[in-house]
Amino acid sequence: MKSAVEPLKARRIYLLLRDRIVAGDMPAGARLPGEPALAAEHAVSRVTVRRALDLLEKEGLVQRKAGSGTFVHDTRSVRPIVADLSNVLSHLIDMGRSTDVKLLSFGYGAPSEAIAESLGLKPGERVQRSVRVRLIDGEPFSYLTTHVPEWLGLTYSEAELAARPLLELIERSGVTTERATQAINATLAGPEAAAALDLEIGSPLLTLTRIVYEPSGRGVEHLHALYRPDRYSFHMDLVRTGGDGERRWSPALGWPRAPEKAKPEKVKSGEKPTRVPRAIKQRS
Amino acid sequence: MKSAVEPLKARRIYLLLRDRIVAGDMPAGARLPGEPALAAEHAVSRVTVRRALDLLEKEGLVQRKAGSGTFVHDTRSVRPIVADLSNVLSHLIDMGRSTDVKLLSFGYGAPSEAIAESLGLKPGERVQRSVRVRLIDGEPFSYLTTHVPEWLGLTYSEAELAARPLLELIERSGVTTERATQAINATLAGPEAAAALDLEIGSPLLTLTRIVYEPSGRGVEHLHALYRPDRYSFHMDLVRTGGDGERRWSPALGWPRAPEKAKPEKVKSGEKPTRVPRAIKQRS
DNA sequence: GGAACCTGTATGATCGATAATACAGCTTTG
DNA sequence: CAAAGCTGTATTATCGATCATACAGGTTCC
Numbered sequence: 001m002k003s004a005v006e007p008l009k010a011r012r013i014y015l016l017l018r019d020r021i022v023a024g025d026m027p028a029g030a031r032l033p034g035e036p037a038l039a040a041e042h043a044v045s046r047v048t049v050r051r052a053l054d055l056l057e058k059e060g061l062v063q064r065k066a067g068s069g070t071f072v073h074d075t076r077s078v079r080p081i082v083a084d085l086s087n088v089l090s091h092l093i094d095m096g097r098s099t100d101v102k103l104l105s106f107g108y109g110a111p112s113e114a115i116a117e118s119l120g121l122k123p124g125e126r127v128q129r130s131v132r133v134r135l136i137d138g139e140p141f142s143y144l145t146t147h148v149p150e151w152l153g154l155t156y157s158e159a160e161l162a163a164r165p166l167l168e169l170i171e172r173s174g175v176t177t178e179r180a181t182q183a184i185n186a187t188l189a190g191p192e193a194a195a196a197l198d199l200e201i202g203s204p205l206l207t208l209t210r211i212v213y214e215p216s217g218r219g220v221e222h223l224h225a226l227y228r229p230d231r232y233s234f235h236m237d238l239v240r241t242g243g244d245g246e247r248r249w250s251p252a253l254g255w256p257r258a259p260e261k262a263k264p265e266k267v268k269s270g271e272k273p274t275r276v277p278r279a280i281k282q283r284s
Numbered sequence: 285m286k287s288a289v290e291p292l293k294a295r296r297i298y299l300l301l302r303d304r305i306v307a308g309d310m311p312a313g314a315r316l317p318g319e320p321a322l323a324a325e326h327a328v329s330r331v332t333v334r335r336a337l338d339l340l341e342k343e344g345l346v347q348r349k350a351g352s353g354t355f356v357h358d359t360r361s362v363r364p365i366v367a368d369l370s371n372v373l374s375h376l377i378d379m380g381r382s383t384d385v386k387l388l389s390f391g392y393g394a395p396s397e398a399i400a401e402s403l404g405l406k407p408g409e410r411v412q413r414s415v416r417v418r419l420i421d422g423e424p425f426s427y428l429t430t431h432v433p434e435w436l437g438l439t440y441s442e443a444e445l446a447a448r449p450l451l452e453l454i455e456r457s458g459v460t461t462e463r464a465t466q467a468i469n470a471t472l473a474g475p476e477a478a479a480a481l482d483l484e485i486g487s488p489l490l491t492l493t494r495i496v497y498e499p500s501g502r503g504v505e506h507l508h509a510l511y512r513p514d515r516y517s518f519h520m521d522l523v524r525t526g527g528d529g530e531r532r533w534s535p536a537l538g539w540p541r542a543p544e545k546a547k548p549e550k551v552k553s554g555e556k557p558t559r560v561p562r563a564i565k566q567r568s
Numbered sequence: 569g570g571a572a573c574c575t576g577t578a579t580g581a582t583c584g585a586t587a588a589t590a591c592a593g594c595t596t597t598g
Numbered sequence: 599c600a601a602a603g604c605t606g607t608a609t610t611a612t613c614g615a616t617c618a619t620a621c622a623g624g625t626t627c628c
Contacts, residue, residue, distance in 0.1 A: 008292075008585070012475060012485050019474040023429075023508070024398025034604060045587045050606090066605045067594030114308025145307075177524060180533065184518040186470035186490040186511075190303040191296060201296050204488045206470040224307070227470075234468040240461060249464065251535055292615070318574060329617045334576085350575045351624030 009044050010051035016042075017052060021061050021072055031069040032062070059230070100138070103162040104196060105131035108150055115147045118211050119219035128153025130161055133196045141231035143193045147222040167212070170221060175214050177221075182210035184234065193226050204229055293328050294335035300326075301336060305345050305356055315353040316346070343514070384422070387446040388480060389415040392434055399431045402495050403503035412437025414445055417480045425515035427477045431506040451496070454505060459498050461505075466494035468518065477510050488513055 017038075020026055032038075035053070039046040053070055056062045063073045111119070111127040121127070127147045134142040146166055155173035171177060189203040197205075206227040214220050227233075238249040301322075304310055316322075319337070323330040337354055340346045347357045395403070395411040405411070411431045418426040430450055439457035455461060473487040481489075490511040498504050511517075522533040 010585080015472055015474045015485060019471075019477075022471075024396035027397035036604090047588090048586060051585090053605095064605065065595080067603085068596075069604060112308035113311040179524070180522040182520055182522065184468055184490070186488040186513040187306075188299050188488045190299045192303075201299060202486065204470040204472045206468070206490075229470040236466055238464040238466065240463070294615085315574095320574090329619095331618090332616060335615090337575095348575065349625080351573085352626075353574060 010048045010055070013038070013042055013044065013049060013052035014055045017056060018059075018061060021056075026072050028072050028074040030072050032072065034069065100135040101162055102133045102135065102140075103130065103158065104133060105129070106158045106161065108153065111147060115222055119147065119149060119222055120217065121149060121219075126150040130166075131196075132162070136231070139231065140197045141228050143196050143226040145224040149218075149220065152220055166221060166223075170212075175220055177212050178215045180210055180212040182208055184208055187226070189226070197226070197228050199228065206232065206234070294332045294339070297322070297326055297328065297333060297336035298339040301340060302343075302345060305340075310356050312356050312358040314356050316356065318353065384419040385446055386417045386419065386424075387414065387442065388417060389413070390442045390445065392437065395431060399506055403431065403433060403506050404501065405433060405503075410434040414450075415480075416446070420515070423515065424481045425512050427480050427510040429508045433502075433504065436504055450505060450507075454496075459504055461496050462499045464494055464496040466492055468492055471510070473510070481510070481512050483512065490516065490518070 017032070026032055033041065035046050035049050038049045042049070053062065053064065057064055057070075060073055062070050064070045106128075107130075108126055108128050111121060111125075111129075115121075115127060116123075116125070119127070127149055130144075130146050130148075132144045132146070133140050134144065148166070148170070152170060152173060152175060156169040160169060167177065185207045187205050187207050189197065189199050189201055189205050191201055193199075193205065194201045194203060197203075199205075206229050208223070208225040208227070210221070210223040210225070211219050212221040212223075236251050238251060241250040301316070310316060317325070319330050319333050322333045322336075326333070337346065337348065341348055341354075344357055346354050348354045390412075391414075392410055392412050395405060395409075395413075399405075399411060400407075400409070403411070411434055414430050414432075416428045416430070417424050418428065432450070432454070436454060436457060436459060440453040444453060451461065469491045471489050471491050473481065473483050473485055473489050475485055477483075477489065478485045478487060481487075490513050492507070492509040492511070494505070494507040494509070495503050496505040496507075520535050522535060525534040
């Protein structure tokens, strides 16, 4: 029996600490246990602990001060983009107008079986495939793979795709979009997406798969989007709509969300290192 | 300069192949390149390729036949649970009535700073913290961590929490829930969640963070949910509601999605590693 | 049947990750 | 200042992942 491919120990400790930090077990500014203590706690060597801390530091989750300790960095300083889920598509279009787009790949060819089926293509019908990366402030945050039927793709040029939202181009061609389905999931970054999004292979990604239909029911766009979770997430506000015993909820539409001004009080000098709270004891 | 913690080569190839399969590049039933060919293509040894294929086989994505080849398994046989996003909460409650729940942890204590802030607690106010795992057909698919203000948590017992949906217990106490916000994101499985969900550490997870408010604006529930993406995903149907040049969309409410029944032959069980304490069955 | 594939399995060599230890330099505390 | 703690750095040893190779046994096709 071969040993299964097990993640490295350093990675395990990195994940453990990261979870504690983002879960709020360790407030921003708190000093986490020293490297020797962490090594003893997890039964690994100090070198391995340092590797884990290296990763945390590179992600900006902690800040190390020689001679002093390792401190939880104020994570609210790097707030991710927020997409209101009740209005994703128009939101994305708005973003298409305020962010940069890099067109990585563009061409026509035979679709895969899965794409052909989801778009409802006739056998032998070809598609246009494009891969784009969206950037905000010069940093990539989404990796988009779109498939469009050939007859529709031919109505715009490669340069136009790089400059304008795809849905706008689709509608410009005379097609009316009426209905869409989308699914949200999670996956790990493969080599290509990792390179495009400036991530390590194996990083977590949010995925959105969307199919847009025209009134006749034909699919006109198949989108597979990968998002960096640290730079993008979906939000929605829900309001209660069901009867008293029903507990039914609906998305609250229309309101532009308040931009979440987090007011973190900076931890100043003269403050004693907050002892790490031993959250809530699990009972054994 | 120390080499950064880099994912194992086998893992990289596993991710690469997995992406190709789920992207539909290789239709179900197709035979993928032989192990020597894959080894040459990715400049690794055949042993490493086999490791990657072991992972794919364990996840049910491929099927290996000695002497013949490795074939893409029909992925449609393992459809994940689908939650309609336009109606998540009631959907979850419905599921609470048809799935098993294990209560892993239950207790009271001081909340973390992040929890206290999001629930709008007064300084010093305590919370009830519980960790539960939901199972469908005996297989875990979600790992739920909830925080509830102490005054509210005291209105129900530990056994009740294990048997009934939390929102139902909250409303039973007389609190009316009016508004909620939720955010969807992705992360990697830490040691605890990985063990509870029967996954390897570092597996991708869908996350849902939800805060439910009562009319006064006080938070009454903070939920942090982790979902196995192969067993759970969010779906939504969108309809066009905006004007002609507007491209505005809204979730289509109302219709419960057909659960896409597909009963695969059970591959192999053989193991029941559940060492989780206190499994409480519930069924109406 | 037999050639040419394939997967399954085993071997020893090599390289990277980890362990154990030691020490330097900085910060905080008394 | 001095003690104690911390991070930063280096060294050597060990263990696991990977490599390169070889062979066994099944499948496909001529």
